[in-house]
Amino acid sequence: MSELDFGTKPVTxxxxxxxxxxxxxxxxxxQAGCRVVLVTRExxxxxxxPWDSIDDVFYMPQLSKQPDIxxxxxxxxxxxxxxxxxxxxxxxxxxxxxLREHFRLPNMGETVSRHFRDKLAMRxxxxxxxxxxxxxxxxxxxxxxxxxxxxxxxxxxxxxxxEAGAMGIKRMDHSEMLWRKLDxxxxxxxxxxxxxxxxxxxYHVDAIVWQGKVVFATAHQYLQPPIDVAHDxxxxxxxxxxxxxxxxxxxxxxxxxxILSLGMERGVxxxxxxxxxxxxxxxxxxxxxxxxANIEQLVEASSGINLWAEWARLETAALRSEAYQIPxxxxxxxxxxxxxxxxxxxxxxxxxxxxxxxxxxxxxxxxLIVASPQHERIEQLIQSYSQRFVHDFLAVAPPLDTAPx
Numbered sequence: 001m002s003e004l005d006f007g008t009k010p011v012t013x014x015x016x017x018x019x020x021x022x023x024x025x026x027x028x029x030x031q032a033g034c035r036v037v038l039v040t041r042e043x044x045x046x047x048x049x050p051w052d053s054i055d056d057v058f059y060m061p062q063l064s065k066q067p068d069i070x071x072x073x074x075x076x077x078x079x080x081x082x083x084x085x086x087x088x089x090x091x092x093x094x095x096x097x098x099l100r101e102h103f104r105l106p107n108m109g110e111t112v113s114r115h116f117r118d119k120l121a122m123r124x125x126x127x128x129x130x131x132x133x134x135x136x137x138x139x140x141x142x143x144x145x146x147x148x149x150x151x152x153x154x155x156x157x158x159x160x161x162x163e164a165g166a167m168g169i170k171r172m173d174h175s176e177m178l179w180r181k182l183d184x185x186x187x188x189x190x191x192x193x194x195x196x197x198x199x200x201x202x203y204h205v206d207a208i209v210w211q212g213k214v215v216f217a218t219a220h221q222y223l224q225p226p227i228d229v230a231h232d233x234x235x236x237x238x239x240x241x242x243x244x245x246x247x248x249x250x251x252x253x254x255x256x257x258x259i260l261s262l263g264m265e266r267g268v269x270x271x272x273x274x275x276x277x278x279x280x281x282x283x284x285x286x287x288x289x290x291x292x293a294n295i296e297q298l299v300e301a302s303s304g305i306n307l308w309a310e311w312a313r314l315e316t317a318a319l320r321s322e323a324y325q326i327p328x329x330x331x332x333x334x335x336x337x338x339x340x341x342x343x344x345x346x347x348x349x350x351x352x353x354x355x356x357x358x359x360x361x362x363x364x365x366x367x368l369i370v371a372s373p374q375h376e377r378i379e380q381l382i383q384s385y386s387q388r389f390v391h392d393f394l395a396v397a398p399p400l401d402t403a404p405x
Contacts, residue, residue, distance in 0.1 A: 010033055010034060010035045011033070011034045011035070011083045011084070011316055011319045011320060012034065012035040012036075012037065012080065012081060012082050012083050012084075013029050013034050013035070013036055013037065013082075013083065013084050013085075013086055013312075013315065013316075014037040014039060014073070014076075014082045014084070014085045014086070015029075015036065015037065015039065015085075015086045015088050016039050016040075016063050016085065016086070016087050016088060016092040016095060016096055016099075017038060017039070017040045017041075017044070017063075017088040017089055017092065018040070018041060018062070018064070018089045018091045018092050019044070019088075019089045019091070020044055020047040020049075021088050021089050022086075022088030022089070022290075022308060023048075023050050023308075024296065024306060024308035024309055024312075025086070025088060025308040025309070025311055025312045026038065026049070026050050026053045026054060026312075027050045027053045027309075028306075028308065028309035028310075028311075028312035028313060029053070029312040029315075029316065030050075030052075030053035030054075030055075031053075032312060032313055032316040033316070034312075035055050036053055036054050036055050036056075037054075037055060037056045037057070037058070037076070037080075037082070038054050038056070038057045038058070039057075039058045039059075039060065039063065039072070039073075040057070040058075040059060040060075040063070041059065041060060041061065041062060041063065042059040042060065042061055044059075045059055056076075058072065058076065060072060063092060063095055064091065064092075064094075064095050066098070069095060069099065070098075070099065070102055073085075073099055073103070074103075077103070082103070082105070083105070083319050084105055084106065084107065084315055084319055085099050085100055085103070085105060086311075086315065087288075087289070089289070090117070090164045090287055090289050090292075091164070093113055093116060093117045093287070093288055093289065094110065094113055094114070094117050094118075094162070096113075097109050097110040097112075097113035097114075098110055106318070106319075107265065107266065107267070107315075107318075108263070108264070108265070108267070108288065111263075112262070112263035112264070113288065115262040115263055115286075116262065116264070116269070116286055116287055116288035117162060117287065117288070118161050118162060119159055119160075119161045119162070119193055119285055120136075120138055120161045120193045121161075122262065122283075122285060122286055123136050123193070123195075123283075125261070125262055125263075126258060126261070126262070126283045129258070129261040129262075131254075131257075131258055131261070131283050132276075132280055132281065132282045132283065133282055133283050133284075134195050134196040134197075134198045134274075134282055134284075135148070135151075135152045135195070135196035136193055136194065136195040136196065137193065137194050138190075138193055139158075139182070139189045139190060139192045139193060139194055140190055145178075145194065146175075148194060149175050149178070149194075152196050154172065154173055154174055154175075154197075155171050155172060155197040156171075156172045156178070156194050156195060156196060156197055157169055157170070157171060157172070157194070157195045157196075157197050157227075158170045158171075158172050158178065158181060158192055158193075158194055158195075159192060159193050159194075159195055160191060160192055161191050161192060161193055162191065163401075164287075164292070166226050166227040166229075166230035166231070166399070167230070167399070167401065168401045169227060169230075169231075171197065171231075172194070178194070198274050198276055198282060199277075200274050200275045200276055200277065201221060201222070201225075201274070201275050202221070202222045202225040202226065202272060202273070202274050202284070203219060203220065203221050203222070203241070203251055203272065203273045203274070203275070203281070204219075204220050204222070204238065204270060204271065204272045204273075204291065204295075205217050205218065205219050205220075205251065205252060205269075205270075205271050205273070206218055206220070206268070206269070206270050206271075206290075206291055206295060206299050206307060207255065207256075207259060207268065207269045207270075207271070208267075208268055208305075208307065208310050208311070208314070208326060209259060209260075209264045209265065209266050209267055209268070209269065210266050210314055210324050210326070211265065211266060212260060212265050212266075213260075214255075214256040214259060214260065215324075215326045216303075216305060216310075216326050216329065217252050217255055217256060218240065218299055218302065218303055218329075219240070219241045219248050219251050219252050219255075220238045220239060220240055220241060220295075220298070221238065221239065221241050222236075222237065222238045223235075223237035223238065223239070223382065223386065224236075224237065225274070226272075230399050231399050232396075233340075233394070233396030233397075234339070234390075234394070234396075235337055235338070235339040235386045235389045235390060235394060236293055236336075236337070236338045236339060237335065237336065237337050237382050237386050238293075238295070238298065238335065238336055239333070239334065239335030239336070239378050239379070239382055240302045240332075240333040240334050240335070240375070240378065242375050243331060243333075243375075250281070251273065251281055254273070254281055255271055255273070258271070258283060258286075259271060259286065262286065264288065266314055266315070266318055267288050267311060267314075267315075268288070268289065268290055268307050268308075268310070268311045269286055269287065269288055269289075270286065270287050270289060270290065270291035270295065271283075271285070271286035271287075272284040272285050272286070290307045290308050290311070291307075293336070293338060294336055294338060294358075294360060294367060294369065295336070296308055297336070297358045297369050298334050298335070298336045298369055299334075301334035301357050301358060301369050301370075301371040302330070302331075302332050302333055302334035302371060303329045303330055303331070303332070304327060304328070304329065304330040304332075305326070305327050305329060310326065310327070332371055332372065332373055333371065333373070333374065333377075333378045334357070334369060334370065334371040334372075334378065335369070335370050335379075335381065335382040336367065336368070336369045336370075337367060337368055337382060337385050337386050337389055338360055338365060338366065338367030338368075339365070339366055339367070339389050339390075339393055339394050339395075340364060340365060340394070340395045340396065340397055341364050341365055341366040341393040341394070341395055342393060342394070342395040343364075343366075343393065344363060344364060345363065346365070346366040346392075346393050348366060348368065350392070351368055351385065351388075353370065353381060355370040355371060355372045355377065355378075355381060356368055356369070356370055357370065357371045364395070366389060366392070366393035368385060370382070370385075
């Protein structure tokens with residue numbers, strides 16, 4: 001039997017998780033007949049991992065330190081072959097890419113993975129492929145920074161290249177403000193980029209890619225840009241766009257072309273766009289992962305498709321040289337509202353509409369997901385509920401510059 005004939009032997013997936021995420025992936029991989037190995041941080045050993053779906057677990061102080069992670073995986077592989085390595089968190093994407101390169105495993109290596117993790121690399125590649133992006137510059141050369149600031153009027157956004165979402169983004173209102181911040185950053189300056197501030201509605205498209213083709217994509221619009229919620233506080237709200245609207249179809253077409261241009265062959269992706277004053281969509285960023293903030297449940301409520309589970313299924317199918325078939329999209333509408341709460345365990349019993357399909361169970365957070373066949377009903381509910389959340393639960397905390405350690 002050749003090494004690529006998986007018909008009579010199990011596929012082994014080794015999953016890296018720097019944070020407590022991806023439990024649905026682990027369960028689905030086990031259900032697909034895989035041998036599931038979890039590598040996570042020591043501080044996460046008490047989390048409620050799906051232990052019945054995990055064959056082996058290994059703990060490390062941190063997963064990104066090199067060459068320690070390579071030594072650890074190599075030691076494990078002396079006794080047990082690994083067919084694929086999967087990043088369960090955004091912070092693991094580049095670590096896994098380096099491991100795949102080192103152990104010569106399939107799917108995205110370091111160069112392509114940067115298009116889905118490094119905010120500078122993804123912008124440069126998108127611009128090279130003729131997609132619209134806000135004006136930006138690397139923070140390498142001071143003459144180039146001066147030219148950018150002379151050409152692009154403030155405000156600007158100073159963005160960390162490898163943080164997740166809106167974390168660590170700072171608004172720069174004038175050049176002196178930027179120079180002071182760069183002095184603070186010192187040798188870390190090159191890990192940032194400077195970008196034109198574009199005001200407008202923000203959208204996200206969540207997708208599944210199989211054999212170089214987007215086989216599922218669903219578009220949603222945030223009620224407020226995530227950066228505003230992260231920095232100023234408020235209720236995080238996003239909901240499904242009208243499925244047959246010209247704007248929705250145009251956004252999905254743009255996304256599908258972009259995601260393949262960035263080099264994804266298979267996997268899942270979460271991609272954000274902003275609409276400028278000219279009415280055009282501009283690419284903001286993308287990630288080779290399932291969206292955070294309960295977007296997994298949001299997408300499942302509207303489509304019936306669980307992104308984590310399908311990611312496990314398609315990775316298993318690829319390694320076994322089998323066909324992969326996406327489930328049928330139920331084509332409903334859904335919306336999510338979630339906020340930091342004043343109460344340790346918020347009481348959501350006052351919210352009883354039949355469209356409620358999921359209640360977020362997380363300390364110091366209040367959240368609901370609603371679903372309906374009617375787009376108008378979802379709009380009514382999120383407008384009403386998001387206002388009630390402000391009165392009933394909303395707490396505001398300073399934004400984080402980096403992920404919790």
